[in-house]
Structure formats: C-alpha cells, structure tokens
Amino acid sequence: MDRTETTGFGVSVIGHGALLAILALGLFKAAGPPAPPGAMEVSFVDEAGLTSAAPEISTEAPAIGAAPDVGPVEDAASAPAPTPAPTPPQAPVARESVAPPERQQPRTQARPSPRPGTGQQTRRSIRNDSNLLAFLGTDPVSQSHRAPAQMTGEQRASIRSLIARALMRCQRQPLPAPEAAAIRVDYRVSLNRDGSLAGAEFVRVRNDDPALEKYERRMRDLALNVINACTPIRGLPAEFYDVPGGWRQFPYQFDPRTVR
C-alpha cells in the first residue's frame, strides 16, 4: 500500500466515521414517533392521582351494578301494591320493606349470608386503601366508559393487589387436611364490568406429592369457593376493566400455604 492509498484509506475511514456519527445523531433525534395529538400522559408519581387524558368516546350509562349502593335491584320492581289500600307515596322506593323474606332470589342475589354484607365490606375496605386508589385514580365507579387506557405494570399489580385483598377478606371453607396446603390450584377468572363473576376456567392443579392426590378434587372446590364467595368485587377502576392486562380477566391461584 503506497502513500496515496494509505491517505485514501484514512480519508475513507474518517469519512465513514463522520457519516455514521451524523446518522447516529439523526437517529437520536428521530427516535420515537412523534407524539400524537391528545396522547395520554402517564405519571409514575405514587401520590399523584392518575387521570386518563384520553378523550371520552362514550357517554353510555354504567353497567348494571355500578351504582354506588348495590342492592337487590329486582326488589324495587317487585314492589307491588297488592291491596287496594292507598299506597304511601314513598312505597315504590322503599326497597327493603317490600322484599318477601324467603323469596327465591336470582343467583347473584342468593349467595350465602356473608355475601351481601361481604360485598359492601369489601367495597368499604377497598375504599380505605387510599394509597392504592390514589395511585390508581379515585374513580372506582366511573359513570362513563372511557377509551381503553394503557396500563403500566405497576398499575396492573396494584389492581391485582386490590383483587387479592378482596379475595382474602371473605369467609372460606376449611382445607380437607393441613397437609393439603401444599397443593396449589390455578383458575382463569373473568369478571363482569360490575365486578360480579362472569366465569372461572380451571387451569391446573400443582402438586408434586402423590400422597396428596386425594385432596386435589376438594382443593379445586375450595379454590372456586373463594371466587364464588368473594364476588362481586367492588371498587375496581372502571377505566382499567377492558384494557390489556385489565381486570376483565386475570389468572388466579389458590395457594393456601399459610394456614390459620
């Protein structure tokens, strides 16, 4: 390689280097697509309330059960005035006074005794989780369906933590034996928009001990019992219902290693 070639090669290297540097800087500036107008802003600050900036695209009424006080809706409908006696003007709204005491209720209303109270207790309890709600936004019973919001992993974890707390609070049935606590059961749970149970699909039983196989069937029952007994779950943020990773459907594991 003579001097001319060496010089040429050097110039070539420097030139390429400069070109790449320019391109790289251009990439820096071009990184990320331009922000679309009206894009949602998301904050990671724990204390700050998170508000979706997405435009509202629907003003529909909330789904059934999203009212602040969940009561036996059909009681009001079943408030006939069977006697010809004058009906007090307030009778149609006096829900509690007209329900037959032992009337067969629809399934969602006829859960075991702890349930009606439990639902409201759960609701109150979740409301008391002020830190979590502050983080998630304090709109548990939103009056409108907003555009699907983008969830962060942290938000999803917080919502699932709320669900887990709701599932931990209500009464559950005893284990078939203390050693059965080593068995884990997985379901995939679907909720309706009002927090009621839409379905629970059995996924698997995790058990490495053949001696515990006899308990597996009952452990499946117990896992499902928790879901049956603890729903509806109130107070979950409506805007995160039907978004990727939202609470419309979630994996659930009954893993009662702590026995009390």
Add this chain to the structure above:
Amino acid sequence: MKSLFPLTLAFAMLASAAAAQEAPAVQPPNPAQDDEPVRVSEGVTSQISIAVPAMPTPGAADTAAGNTEALGRQVAEIVAADLRNSELFAPIGPGQLRPTPYPQVSAPDYPYFSASGAQNLVQGYVQANPDGRLTVGCYLYDVAAQSQLTREGFVVSPRDWRRAAHRCADMIFARLTGEGGYFDTRIVYVSETGPARRRVKRLAIMDYDGANHRFLTNGQWTVLTPRFAPNQQTITFMTYENERPRVMLYEIDSGQTRPLIQSPHMTFAPRYSPDSRFIVFSMAVNGNTDIYRVPVSGGTPQRLTNAPGIDTGGSYSPDGGRIVFESDRGGSQQLYVMDADGSNQRRISFGGGGYGTPVWSPRGDLIAFTKTGGFRIGVMAPDGGGERILTSGGYAEGPTWAPNGRAVMFTRGASSGQLWYVDVASGATRRVPTPLGGSDPAWSPLRN
C-alpha cells in the same frame, strides 16, 4: 471495504442502544407479569359447617325398622352425629332446621340454608320399597356455589337401616375431606366388668358408634387382644383358657371358635396380614419369645425372628411387605421393622421410656404405638422419624387405626378401661360409648 461493515454495525447498535435508553415513559405491560396470578395464600383448618335437615319420605310406610317418616329424621341424626364424631365437621342437625319437603330434596332452598350459616348441605329421603327393603337417598350440596357435589342411594334391609345412614356420612366425609370414611365400620373389643381381681373379660362387637352391641364370648375365659381380619370373616384373639395363653380364631358368621395352631407353647399377640391369609403371632419356646407366621387355615408356623429376648407385637405394613414389632433385644423395649420374611431387621425407635404395641397405619405413612414410659399414644414415620405424642394425661395404651388412617382408637384407664378416639391431625379426642368398661379395641375395615 468489507472490513468496515462491522464498524458500521457497531455504530448503528450504539445508536440503537442510545435510542432505547430514551424509550417512552409508558412501558407496555411485561408479559411475564401478565402471568403473575392473583394469589390467595391463606387457608383455614376449622371445622366444616354442614346442614343436615330431617329427610322426608315420598310416602309414609311402616317397615320392620319403623315408619319411614320417623326413619328420615333418625337417619339425619345419625349422619349429623357421625360427622360430629369425626371432629372435622360442625353439623347443624335436624333439631335446628326445618324438615325438607320431598320436592326440595333435589332442589334445595339455598337461601334458607345460607342463612343458617351452613357451607354445605346434606339432604335425602327414606323410601320403603315393595320388596320390603329401604332406599336411603343421600345428596350433598355446596351452599355457596349452589351446586350438587355428589349423591348416592343405598338399598338396605330394614335391620341395616343405620348402615345406610353411616354410608351416607361416609360419602359426605370422602367428598369433603378427600379421605375414605370410617362410619360404616365395627369395633371388636374386650368388655370388662367386675372387681379388678375377678374381672370378667368378654369379647364384644358393636358398630363404631356403639350401636348394635353384642357379646361374642360368655366370659368363662379371659380374652385379650382381639383383631379383625381384613376380610371381616374371622376375629383372632388370645384367651387364657385353662390358664394357658393361646391364640384363637373366631368365625363371625358361624360363631365357631378354634385354636390357631395346636402347640404346647404359649402363643399370643396375633395380627392378620393385609390379605387375611396369614397371622403373625408370638410364641414362647424354651424361654425365648419370637414372632412367627402361620396361614389362617393352620399349619406349621414359620419363625421370623430369633434374637434373644422377647420379640412380640408384630403388625404388617399395608402392602404386606414389612412388619413392625417390639423387642427388648437392645436392653429396653423398642420398635423394630423387618421385611415380611424376617430379614433386614432394624431398630426405628430410640427414645427413652420404651415403646410397645406398634400398629402400622392403613395408609402406610405412620406407625402408632404406646409409649410405655407414662403410657401415651404416639405416632412416628416407618423410619422412626417425626415422633409425635397424641394423648396427654391418664393411662393410655393399645392403639388401633380407623380404616382411613386418620384416627386412632385406644384404651384409657388402667383399672377401669374406656375406649377413646383421637384424630391424628388435630389431636381432638372423645370417648367411645360402651355399655360396660372396655379395652383392647380393634377397628374393622369399611364394611362391604
């Protein structure tokens, strides 16, 4: 120029890396986190609440066991008592519930039972059949889920009406605990009466709950250590007939009794093999007591141990492959395990105070024993690990396992014996009713 390409690539990668560091603030959910389930990580071990209302009848009829209407209530009471006896259930019995109308047997009034606080519900019916027998229908429901968990019908002769109730309870127990039940079983034991020096000891048999009690021997000779054959055709026991201890065999159907073997030597401590074909027992020959095995039909005993000292109390593992026994060959009374042919003998207990009367659990996972220092009932693993004392206070000895391996019955009281029951998992105990004093219980397998 080819040599420059990697350099270009490196620049490009650097540029990409720099761009990645400036990723948007909103990160998409991590797919790995998507799979992280909502976890309920706490279980409870309290008693299972269950409602057992009186069972209706489709048509009231008089039978040899009584009117079917009355039987419906009695069956429910037995089911509730069985479940309560297990210490695992908190039944709400027929006395606390309104009777079930017949049409609701298969369509429960869930709100009513939910209001009663029950998590589960047993309903059923009692029906008199044209052939003179009874059908007891038994339905188990989950109140919270409002679903039927299982159901079964039991057809019995009127004299066996209690067995139908026990089998209903067994079905419920199995479905809600995962274990086999033990309510449709019997106990053979030594019934004791009279002063200590002239105690009359008779062989007696009864249902596990004390019902249908009857004596099998007349008390002329003292009897000890009765054992049920797994096939429930015979009972073996030891008697002091003419002051000579020897092992006898009692045929349950015929009531006939015969010696297990014809021998001039003292024989005692018999127990069946799991297949009911053999009996292991102890025989003292020339001052040395060893464990032998002989077919139930009789024959020449085969000696399994030959150590100096007393080897006794042999009990088979449920697979028939091993035998646990007690021996003082090491200087104190301890537990040993050997293969069923007598080989591979090894000591498994090492605690102080001595161990006796070992019994292998029907599940195979535990060996129950009497800790002779202080006389307590305990359990340990077949390798000697995990020793646990189940009883406290008072003299206790002679354990026998429930057929599901979940409970142990034993004798309490050295002078005036009583039969007691202990749940192995919880340690809950209760007394088993007997008309007179009792000792040496042996629990039958589930009846066919």
